[in-house]
Amino acid sequence: PTISIQDNAISATLPSGESVTIQLYGATVTSWKANGQEQLFVSQKAHLDGSKPIRGGIPLVFPVFGPPPQNHVTSPLPQHGFARNSNWEFLGKSSSESAETAGQAKADLAMKLDFGLSHTMLTEEFRKAWPLEFGLVYSVTLTKDTLETSLQVRNEGTQNFEFQVLMHTYFNIENISNVRVKGLDSKTYVDKTRNATSHTETSAALAITEETDRVYKELDPAVPVIISSADDDKPIFSLTRKALTDVVVWNPWIEKAKGMADFGPDEAYQNMLCVEAGAVSEWQTLEAGEAWEGGQTIKSRL
Numbered sequence: 001p002t003i004s005i006q007d008n009a010i011s012a013t014l015p016s017g018e019s020v021t022i023q024l025y026g027a028t029v030t031s032w033k034a035n036g037q038e039q040l041f042v043s044q045k046a047h048l049d050g051s052k053p054i055r056g057g058i059p060l061v062f063p064v065f066g067p068p069p070q071n072h073v074t075s076p077l078p079q080h081g082f083a084r085n086s087n088w089e090f091l092g093k094s095s096s097e098s099a100e101t102a103g104q105a106k107a108d109l110a111m112k113l114d115f116g117l118s119h120t121m122l123t124e125e126f127r128k129a130w131p132l133e134f135g136l137v138y139s140v141t142l143t144k145d146t147l148e149t150s151l152q153v154r155n156e157g158t159q160n161f162e163f164q165v166l167m168h169t170y171f172n173i174e175n176i177s178n179v180r181v182k183g184l185d186s187k188t189y190v191d192k193t194r195n196a197t198s199h200t201e202t203s204a205a206l207a208i209t210e211e212t213d214r215v216y217k218e219l220d221p222a223v224p225v226i227i228s229s230a231d232d233d234k235p236i237f238s239l240t241r242k243a244l245t246d247v248v249v250w251n252p253w254i255e256k257a258k259g260m261a262d263f264g265p266d267e268a269y270q271n272m273l274c275v276e277a278g279a280v281s282e283w284q285t286l287e288a289g290e291a292w293e294g295g296q297t298i299k300s301r302l
């Protein structure tokens with residue numbers, strides 16, 4: 001595998017051609033190519049200069065999802081916290097071959113890239129806003145068929161803290177009208193477009209036909225959530241999780257897409273769908289000295 005470091009971004013390419021690019025800003029994955037195709041959506045108007053969270057790819061949401069609640073330790077933070085708008089460090093790479101094929105198929109190589117963020121690296125503003133001692137290690141693993149992202153959160157302080165986390169994946173899709181989301185049937189969700197009211201999903205294959213912003217709760221992380229083709233019902237992406245029991249489904253649709261200065265072109269809402277693995281409907285409590293780990297594995301065009 002080859003690796004290159006350029007313009008504050010790390011790229012890795014497997015011998016079989018798959019590649020991934022991660023910006024140090026936010027440790028945001030901004031490209032994942034598999035089967036010769038880009039799998040992630042990035043807005044043409046996204047800021048890649050560190051002036052704003054990146055509109056696309058996989059922004060990492062930590063330690064709070066959405067606008068922070070009032071009277072909470074996260075209250076002074078911006079929407080979705082500080083991880084996606086902090087400068088991370090590259091900790092290094094490791095590669096491995098799967099045991100069965102060792103020495104044979106190079107294509108079975110896996111390449112893992114690790115990134116770190118700790119309280120000492122935050123801007124003064126963020127440190128003041130969330131004055132807790134923490135360490136994050138974010139690992140991005142590329143294999144021939146999958147992209148895996150996993151986050152370890154360590155409490156390096158002397159008091160407990162609470163956090164939420166979410167991997168805000170923007171999937172690149174050909175046309176929103178031709179996809180369905182499966183694996184949500186019978187799950188309870190909070191509809192953020194309808195005053196955060198609670199509903200139960202009744203569709204086995206959810207079509208996105210309007211602005212959609214829903215937090216699905218209490219999912220079994222091992223059961224895949226699938227973005228499938230409406231034409232032939234075949235999976236386009238499948239998403240399994242570890243320790244992340246919520247899944248957010250978001251599409252801004254016409255008006256919201258126009259309203260976002262960094263979203264473009266306006267019609268691009270048709271070419272993206274966010275299906276976001278997270279632990280966001282509750283708070284995770286981390287004791288002093290303890291660590292927590294969660295993540296997602298995405299398979300593409302199975």
Ligand code: BG6
Nearest residue numbers: 079080168192213214248250276
């Ligand atoms: C989603 C939220 O995860 O992120 C939406 O559920 C939000 O409510 C969207 O609009 C995008 O957020 P932002 O801060 O990147 O514009």
